[in-house]
Amino acid sequence: MVSAALKDAQSLFTPVTVYSLLACAAQFAVGYILAQIWGRKCSGTDRWVLVWLFYDAIVHITLEGPFVYMSLVGTVATSDNIFAELWKEYGKADERWLHSDPTIVSLELLTVVLDGILALVLVYAIVKDKHYSVSGDSGGLTAPASPSPVPPVLTPTPPPRRARVRYPAMVDVGKWPLFTLLGAQEVSSIRQACVFGTSANEAIYITQDDEVFVFGLNCSNCLGTGDSQSTMVPKKLDFLRGKKVVSLSYGSGPHVLLATEGGELFAWGHNGYSQLGNGTTNQGVSPILVSTNLQNKKITQVACGSHHSLALTHDGEVFAWGYNNCGQVGSGATANQPTPRRVTNCLQGKVVMGIACGQTSSMAVLDNGEVFGWGYNGNGQLGVGNNGNQLTPCRLAALQGLCVLQIASGYAHSLALTDEGLLYAWGANTYGQLGTGNKSNQLSPVHIMAEKERIVEIAACHSTHTSACKTQSGQVYMWGQCRGQSIVLPHLTHFSCTDDVFACFATPSVMWRLLSMEYDDFLTVAQSLRKEFDSPETADLKFSVDGKYIHVHKAVLKIRCEHFRSMFQSHWTEDMKEVIEIDQFSYPVYRSFLEFLYTDNVDLPPEDAIGLLDLATSYCENRLKRLCQHIIKRGITVENAFSLLSAAVRYDAEDLEEFCFKFCVNHLTEVTQTAAFWQIDGNMLKEFICRASRCGAFKN
Template sequence: GLAEVPGALILLKNVPAALATYCEDTMVDVTKWPMFSLMGPQELASIRKACVFGSSANEAIYITNDDEVFVFGLNCSNCLGTGDSLSTIVPKKLDFLSGRKVVSLTYGSGPHILLATEDGELFAWGHNGYSQLGNGTTNQGVAPVLVSANLLNKKVTEVACGSHHSMALTDTGEVYAWGYNNCGQVGSGSTANQPTPRRVSSCLQNKVAVSIVCGQTSSLAVVDNGEVYGWGYNGNGQLGLGNNGNQLTPCRLVGLQGLCVQQIVSGYAHSMALTDEGLLYAWGANTYGQLGTGNKSNQLSPVQILTEKERIVEIASCHSTHTSAAKTQSGQVYMWGQCRGQSIVLPHLTHFACTDDVFACFATPSVMWRLLSVEHDDFLTVAQSLKKEFDNPETADLKFCVDGKYIYVHKAVLKIRCEHFRSMFQSHWNEDMKEVIEIDQFSYPVYRSFLEFLYTDSVELPPEDAIGLLDLATSYCENRLKRLCQHIIKRGIIVENAFSLLSAAVRYDAEKRKLSQSCV
């Protein structure tokens, strides 16, 4: 009875992730990042792209539907670009960037920011102790400045940052790098810092690059035939070259020979590649299990993981975390590595709908692994669609009348969700005679909550009404609904309603015993 109440949640949205992600561009909720939780609905609705960054995920930048750029947060190293060093919890607009369509944005550890526009212009600001802003100085950039040295007449399409070095990719497939170069991460053939953008040549000279990423002090590029090249620090094997020696110029990953790589990502000191066949390879540091191999041993060459799973369509990691994530074709999202301090050495299936949620909830710090696109479209998940159609007279094919009020439902949903209705709607059911079903043994709030539960898996009732719903759940043999009602009643007992609830509980128990005896 009421004395034994399991620890169920009042609101349970038990919808598999696979059902929640029919399309690849799943709508993302930016409020999963605490930085955005103080914003009102109107402000949130205006956000088109966003990025949370910083050593403690304490800075954020977002672009609105009107191509206005706003920033807020702690403002370490002037990384907000507001022209001063002041922190702000209220978003400030960067007027200098107004109207410029942002196509790529990334951040370093200083932090410093790189931003590329649709017109191919590159802007930088923030920490500049190693000339990572590309302006030839080491002065901090307090506001966005156009990076023009060696990039005149070049159209930048993609940017990437390591801890204190920067990279840019042009529309012609050229790779430029600059900034900190103690391990060769700029790819210039030396370890001298590079104050302005310099083209990465060597064996990339006649190649067309299509993607670039950075680890903390390493760099990777994918070229148009699917080959991968790496350079920079390699002490953990993050370049995947089969050794742990630093590489001052780009070198092809022989371990991926014969494969056509479509996406690469880098963590703090590990890397991953996704092939055109949906196969996932990982290499480098593995202290936290971020390679997903089942152990914590570093890998100097690429090894395939998630081999028993379905096709992988997206992989995720970023240079300031030891966390990895992947998404399958059916929408399942896996995570591994450092997850809220724990070391997850094998890919763990989550209930997330997208890889971005992994970083919002489990990465340390909880930064974004990419510039997040927030799609405000009309796409609804299966659960959302069902909830929307409950009590909708336009699509319903059946209605209940309770206390003189109608509740509109769909016979198919009721048959799928409840054995009571499945038995009721047998082939001999006369639909012409039963357009309206009269209910007189339960109140309108109780019966409506029951029908809504069949559409949403949730119950929202005061404890006084939950007694009646518990009675209904018992009559209809809905055990899960019984547990939810018991939980609501137990959690809702206060001095003012204790007597009435006790009376109802005693009456309910007596009626149940009487029914049991009559059945015997």
């Protein structure tokens, strides 16, 4: 009896059974691969959900689908194909399946096939749902993969914030100890400032009147005062008086580079490797105008490495000079470069939009989003897939297909931010500065913070091993070397801007950029005005929008807005009313507009910014239009890109139109598959296709 049972069991294990099992394994593998591709922004748990859904959909559609067909057109038991054979195998376990009855089996199988389609719908919902791209974790530090646990960071985890963009974001210069040497009146006059030096012991600041002051240790004449004396009292650099500063950077010597609004380039400080670009190695005790090879060139951005310098022109050309032992000047050799020399080779004929320097490396991002690196590469900080030095610019192939907007370089690591708000990191990782959860160097860019919301700003500095970023909702994260701790995963802070991270946690606590300040130790006229917005106690007018009141002051509206000046001085009917009804715009949009008149700030989610752009266009508020465009740019995605392009054209926002057009071209395949693309006006679609064609978007 036992042997008979075994014989029957063996008869069930036929070639068809083997094919069935192999098909299931192959379908699972395909599901796994699809889940890794489509779910790259999802968490590990969600990815396994995607694996099951893909597998479920493939099985139901590819196997049960043909069964439904056969059950409707004939009897499975008499059919001659692999699916019928497989169904007969099933029939050995369930006699009902051997004889197809369309009223029973087909309806049952049809339901199963629809389950496969439903699985695909769920896949789409998971991949596109913001819940799966923004982590619910508000920022506790997770232990790294290494055996040694990471000590807890000093700041507690703050609660989640609303998804908003506030513009502009400013910082209090008083967070840097050096500025406590100044009195309140001096501090209140500061418009821009930068703290630098090996111990963050030198500072430069620019006042509201465009006067430049310096104070601190004066190592290597880096203050540019004409002597080598340190000073606790700010000294004025008369040579730079009245010159509006647009970019400033410093080296490790330190040496200082400064670019003005007029495109001039000034340098001073350490010059042992000709990093000042004046053709000598003499210290620059005072600011000198760097002009060799830069005649008729307008400098818009500067960047300093340890002992080399970069300058970016208005035309998108990069010039480099100074120390070149590792090829960081990009000349193709390792001899020092005493004067500015244009970086060519792979950058020839290309337009560079941004530059950055590590200690002995250089980076550039092009107008098409490509990134190039050159110089020292011992830790993989160039991101080219190896650790060999590059004497000329080399493209980061790993970022192919991505459009990078911003780059930042630390001591020996690099960060890149794409137009979709994705953050990539590579290079040295001794202190966890890559944010990958471990301390292993990365020779190629790796995507980090995939589970967080959209990133809008990244920060790093060549003299530190600290990294920071800011999200669309204003949350600030930090990682790397933070006050002696090695933070290997991005940690959510209470800060409102990335500059605060470097003031409080970087070593040395330098500034990673030239920045602007605001103060709250007393109320200025602007702050007092801001405080009175929507104040029923002092208001003399109310706007009613969507059944809600907004309290304002006629005098303020007349001063700040030409539309209201005409309304209240030209005897409009509204001039006699105490309550004005508004039905053209929504409450959030109109309130944000009125708040802008009091504060000069825009506090509005990106999805509402189009309505505000419409209002700004109607009321001829050009500055408000620019702020709306800034917010919209930060909120652009593949799904809404064409809608935003349409809005930009409709409201004559040329800068936004150009930005949205480039985004659509850079992501042409994805954009053309969205609903918004096929819902637009036919004339605009033709214009877009013609314009994209002229840009070479359809070349093979």
